[in-house]
Amino acid sequence: MSKLPATLQQTISTRPILFVRGAIGHLLALLRSSYLRHRGAYASFGEAVAAVRPGALVGYDNDEVVMHSFEYMSELKLEDYPVMFWLDRLLPSVDVILDAGGHLGTKHRAFGRHLEVDRAINWTIYDLSAIVRVGRRFLEEGKLLGVSFIDDLSDAPDADVLLASGLLQYLDAPFDVFLKKLPALPRHLLINKIQTREGPTVVTLENFGCAEIPYQIRNRTEFVATLGELGYDIIDEWLIPSLSRTIQTHPHLGRSVSRGYYARLREI
Template identity: 30%
Template sequence: MTVMAAWKQNLRLAARTASVSWPGIAQLRQRLYQARFRAGRYHCGNSGRYDSFQAAERALPAGLAGFDHTAMADIDHYTTMAGGFEPMPATEYPVLLWLRGALDDGARTLLDLGGYVGHAFRQYDRYLAFPDEFRWTVFDLPHITQAGQALSARHPTPRLRFTNTVDDGCGMDILLAAGSLQYLPENYLHERLNAWRKRPRHVIVQRTPLHMRQSFVTIQSVITRTGQVSFCPYSVAARARFIDGLLVLGYELVDSWEKARRLDVPFHPECHVETYSGLYFRLRS
């Protein structure tokens, strides 16, 4: 290492140390980040740590909140791509594997919890060729399901349906939660399953951040393709508690896998999540 390179390295180290030890520097950095975050400068950026989903809701910056508005229902993104939908990512193949097994087990109904405009159905159908009697029901917010129905009008199929009533999942064979649980309170899935007289035999959780030690909620900013910014609570459950909650309901954990995606909350290093989780549960006989 040259003298100049060593000097620059020491200068960077001193700067990092100063940001912690010099009075006011850390607070200034946090205020600058908060100002940029609230101005919508970060897509999928995170801010703050909160003890509950409701506390994060109360702390949302001014502007659009959540996903129930037209800015978040961008079906043109899907219809303008070649073939209408993106190629299957490699990390989705465990879901294909367990969906195939559920179909072979006789499953014919599925609730897609927070399934947006039904894009997962169209992706998986390419590989699994769902039978004519199969019914895939997307539960989501009204603006989103309206967009999904509009997309289905362009590409009709009787196998895909939409609902704004999550309890329509009672009695279905499969529940899929792919990238949606983090936008719901921590115990939402467990509470719904507990309330249902007949629970789905198969539960597949995909692309979900789970922390190895603790639960917390942060706030995420999402920049839409039209440039609008929406803020929403972003929930991270403690992994062991999340799994144990499903075991208590009569499920067994059959498989788990990871997606290479990190979660960081600036100024809260204790909230770091190294990878997102996939899990497959089956109801014990």
């Protein structure tokens, strides 16, 4: 009897494994969905929102979620160093930084201990309305200094640098659409902690206890192509192994790869 091709043998041998993994994942979802870090795999933000468990808040734009991990996010992490490396070199020629998804100035606080971010730089934070309300209150109370807040991109300044650290997995719009809402494309992009995979883009749900947040894991090739179509060259790229993620209910999809990029707009 002829021997099966190696590729076919591998496919047949791995199918039971994939089936078992998928079955275990779905069982976990049914038994303890409120305890999983990530659950579900959806084709869009809308589908993910529709699957939020009963009684849970939806998304980040809720007062109960705003202070989640604030102090932790304000600490300098190992994955911040590539961003600081490039920002340190850009700062002498930068007047305006748009910190998209900058929360309550967490990166301004973390970087400010090591970089001269308090010189005459307009550091504008764009975020959701619930976060911006708290941020503006903190400014009035003197708990924050050196930043300003907006929740509408039509109010965004003409930025030299767009900093997006941990934004893109929560962004509910294509990145090119987001950038085109700005008054002009920023000359420099510092993108950090973007979750990627080699397969199709997938949206899962991240568990914040009282809330579930749609969380996007992007197709890497498509994202890189988007940057090129917008006119950006990738100058540097780094991996963040500690931030890779597995969707517990869908382990067969594999682990995501967390990446960072420094991209610069090409000269016209």
